[in-house]
Amino acid sequence: MSATTVPRADMDRAVRHLVTNYSPLGNRVGWLMLASILVEAWDLYAIGFVLIFIRDQYHPDPLMLGLAAAATQGGALIGAQAGGWLSDKVGRRVMFLTTMAMFIVLALAQSFVTSMLQLVIIRLLLGFPLGSDISTGYAYIMEYLPKGRREVMGNRWQIFFMGGDVLAVAVVSLFLVCGMDHEWIWRVMLGLGAVPAAIILWVRYQLPETSIWLIRQGRFRQAKLISRRMYNDSLDMLPDEDIDIPRPRPTAFIADIRQDPIRWRATLYGWIAGVCVSSEAQTWGFYLPVMFAMVGVSTMLGNNLILMLIYGCATIAAWVAPTITPKVGQRGVGMIGFGIVLPSLLLAGWALHTGHTAVLPLAALTMWFGQSIASSNPVTIASLVAKPEYRGTAVGFSYMWFKLAAFLGIFLFPSVFIAIGQANSSLLVAVFPVVGLLCAIFLLPEVYGFEHD
Numbered sequence: 001m002s003a004t005t006v007p008r009a010d011m012d013r014a015v016r017h018l019v020t021n022y023s024p025l026g027n028r029v030g031w032l033m034l035a036s037i038l039v040e041a042w043d044l045y046a047i048g049f050v051l052i053f054i055r056d057q058y059h060p061d062p063l064m065l066g067l068a069a070a071a072t073q074g075g076a077l078i079g080a081q082a083g084g085w086l087s088d089k090v091g092r093r094v095m096f097l098t099t100m101a102m103f104i105v106l107a108l109a110q111s112f113v114t115s116m117l118q119l120v121i122i123r124l125l126l127g128f129p130l131g132s133d134i135s136t137g138y139a140y141i142m143e144y145l146p147k148g149r150r151e152v153m154g155n156r157w158q159i160f161f162m163g164g165d166v167l168a169v170a171v172v173s174l175f176l177v178c179g180m181d182h183e184w185i186w187r188v189m190l191g192l193g194a195v196p197a198a199i200i201l202w203v204r205y206q207l208p209e210t211s212i213w214l215i216r217q218g219r220f221r222q223a224k225l226i227s228r229r230m231y232n233d234s235l236d237m238l239p240d241e242d243i244d245i246p247r248p249r250p251t252a253f254i255a256d257i258r259q260d261p262i263r264w265r266a267t268l269y270g271w272i273a274g275v276c277v278s279s280e281a282q283t284w285g286f287y288l289p290v291m292f293a294m295v296g297v298s299t300m301l302g303n304n305l306i307l308m309l310i311y312g313c314a315t316i317a318a319w320v321a322p323t324i325t326p327k328v329g330q331r332g333v334g335m336i337g338f339g340i341v342l343p344s345l346l347l348a349g350w351a352l353h354t355g356h357t358a359v360l361p362l363a364a365l366t367m368w369f370g371q372s373i374a375s376s377n378p379v380t381i382a383s384l385v386a387k388p389e390y391r392g393t394a395v396g397f398s399y400m401w402f403k404l405a406a407f408l409g410i411f412l413f414p415s416v417f418i419a420i421g422q423a424n425s426s427l428l429v430a431v432f433p434v435v436g437l438l439c440a441i442f443l444l445p446e447v448y449g450f451e452h453d
Helices: 008-019 026-058 062-090 092-112 116-144 149-154 157-177 182-192 194-204 211-216 220-231 252-257 261-285 288-294 300-354 357-375 378-385 388-420 422-429 431-442
Strands: none
Touching (some): 008 211, 008 220, 026 092, 026 157, 026 194, 062 092, 062 116, 062 388, 092 116, 092 182, 116 149, 116 211, 116 378, 149 300, 211 388, 252 388, 261 300, 261 357, 261 422, 261 431, 288 300, 300 357, 300 431, 357 431, 378 388
């Protein structure tokens, strides 16, 4: 059969039918997809807690040390876009199995490096599956859950991200209390991420492809089989034969989104807000342990305990954000989140300028609380308004802005930190919540419950 034999309206009706129905397995699929973010958070933040041990062993110059910390973000920058395109081209299931397998191998490999150059190269490669998995995971969430529920599930990703931070700092603290050799600490911490990744791969293995992706590929027979399994629905509006459908260009999603002002403005917000929240987290937030030590807030173990409290409160905020989304909408989530981050960074700048360093942990706690809320929805919004045939590419492009800001922030912020000082650095970072707040108020249309025409 050709694509012209089956009216496009019937395919759209089948997709809309799936989006407006709830699968009892939908929530399970959503949580399973978000679980991989725990692995990403572990790897990204574990390196921050053990950099001092790596530095003491290999004595790298500041540039090489910064590359070791930022390399995963650089790899994820490539992986997000390439992985999203591949998710649209070869399928969601193939990509999530491939990315988890890659992560397991590379996470273990970084535990056995014998030089800084090896560590940088492996962490650069490691970023590819981490960036790619986000694109695939959000495509699954948007295509397995109905409208209303999928927005809430997508906004839950920060629960796993902040949970990974808490877990990483807790394990490092435990190793320090046990008196473990510092070389063992950093090698074990970097390799441990392979354990949850292996569990996720094993659990995900039985998960089928999404029916919506199959419909957009013209593979109706398999789409109907999976729909019967997951939704107990045979999709009778579609024929039992497959059809040939031309594949859209990877860049066509931008032209498609720009046809609708609401979708275009929402997508722009997702990109800009992604840069803002990532710049906040991966500059001032990422280097909090260093900042605490420099101003004499506490010892290394004391720092870790303070960070556990901060990240624990941020995890609570990550749970609050999706809970309030149906009540305040996606615009409200953005305004509340950035509205908390801004005064927190101003308070931190004041505390550092005036020497009231005891206030710094409080400013960090409220900053991360707002950060978790503001971070919850930029990728959700970008994936929500994208059409299924472009969804992986659109999510990857959106997450690319997160990773670009993170890479530049981690790599360059230490130099800025030294050049203008701690207090001025905090005030400089405050520019990002100002931009994010203004975009939430004036750019972002309300898209909670959004459905394509």
